[in-house]
Amino acid sequence: MNDQLTEIQERVLHHQDSTRVKIRFNDTDAMGIVHFKNYMVYFDDGFVSFMNSIGGNKPIEQFIYEGFGLGLKHVDITYENTAKFGDYIIVKTQIEKIGKKSFTFFHELFRESDGKRVALVKATRFVMDLNTKKLRDILLFFKEFLEE
Amino acid sequence: MNDQLTEIQERVLHHQDSTRVKIRFNDTDAMGIVHFKNYMVYFDDGFVSFMNSIGGNKPIEQFIYEGFGLGLKHVDITYENTAKFGDYIIVKTQIEKIGKKSFTFFHELFRESDGKRVALVKATRFVMDLNTKKLRDILLFFKEFLEE
């Protein structure tokens, strides 16, 4: 790996993001708490926020319109506490590992009111060219995304 | 309007469909009942079932892959009763009115257990060519869809 890619890797691995999500009534279920599926929506907010705070040359939202998908390969969620309507969730995000064709995010979700962790997520993503269905090299993707 | 189109209009206006939807836990909210947004998903099941039972030459699901959108212009929902996890909903669907560029569905949603009506929906849809963004003539759309 050349120096420039090493530098990009360091930059990406050191970046940390924190974003705040408001729980909607619509996120709850008949147990009175947030339905387990919605944590997938919250950590995805963390992913979007992370990608938009790392200093790329365009909003991550734009990639989909340019024919790139940032899909999921694997998700591992541990539920530790519950959240309810009116709570705010703080999603802390960093990248744990960068592979050749995939990269793994580590998200921690906290209940803002008392700081208790509600969930822990590892999510492995890939970058796909939706036209050719080919996977992009992750560091080359970040090189392109991060350079002016 | 020529005879053939009049005949198609009659056929479409006389068609009736009934489909059965199982309520998921995930459809409920903290009041213990189905969240109001999910009735939109149930009447859409009624729409899909109606279009697939009228005798078209392909599944309605295929239109989206051929570049056609059957979008919504207007929805009017009256909530009359509630439904909960474990209930089944019967969605009865017919077309109330066919305009030049839009058509209006009338859906009634019933709780299967006791036959009580839970909601009443009028939903006006259009057919759009997603490439040209042009609206299709509704009767010509049905002519094409219904003929062998």
Place this chain on the structure above:
Amino acid sequence: MNDQLTEIQERVLHHQDSTRVKIRFNDTDAMGIVHFKNYMVYFDDGFVSFMNSIGGNKPIEQFIYEGFGLGLKHVDITYENTAKFGDYIIVKTQIEKIGKKSFTFFHELFRESDGKRVALVKATRFVMDLNTKKLRDILLFFKEFLEE
């Protein structure tokens, strides 16, 4: 209607709220735009924001935990434009009409980027005591909610 209730009615009818909603990737569908059901979630954000900006003595989110439901009786949505991933929606909310046992909200949803209106909503709600299943008188509900 006594003077105090007239005053409350005036206050409620003159209140206006504006809130901002970020469109998630998860809100889109295979047509590449926000799925029609999600406008129900956005105007509900407008409802929550309205109730929390009018100056009540507690967050509206708390009512559900005290046994009150603010349910929907009728919703009328007109779709005028589309929204996509990355867009922000501005939801403008006011109350159009206060009846004895129900009240009707008027919501306008705008695309922030160009100010175009994407949807228009009239939503009639009631306040129910979830234990007794009795409907509350709307002005008395606001009297209690608004007084110190």
Place this chain on the structure above:
Amino acid sequence: MNDQLTEIQERVLHHQDSTRVKIRFNDTDAMGIVHFKNYMVYFDDGFVSFMNSIGGNKPIEQFIYEGFGLGLKHVDITYENTAKFGDYIIVKTQIEKIGKKSFTFFHELFRESDGKRVALVKATRFVMDLNTKKLRDILLFFKEFLEE
């Protein structure tokens, strides 16, 4: 562990269930495929179907109304293929492991059209008395659920 509980454990571990889920338009996202969060809804359909086909003395849906929650502690999903509007998913479910206070389901999700596996899920659940917030012993829960 006494003979009766051993027998129950054997019965539960040998039970297998298969259920069929229709993909809704509403399940897709702007990439034209099922959004990753919805696999959580599909494997939950597998869970409900499994519990209702094992021969319990009441529908699993009823537990929530009797004050029991069958919550999630941990979910591990591997995404292998995609699914789209119009597809049917076959969810195959069995229990992989029964612990003292939790039990782990193994779900495989297949695309009906070509038999390709779209996802693989391990989901660890617990049974909680929602009033006391105490976890139930899993085998005792099944003993009660399975006996006449």
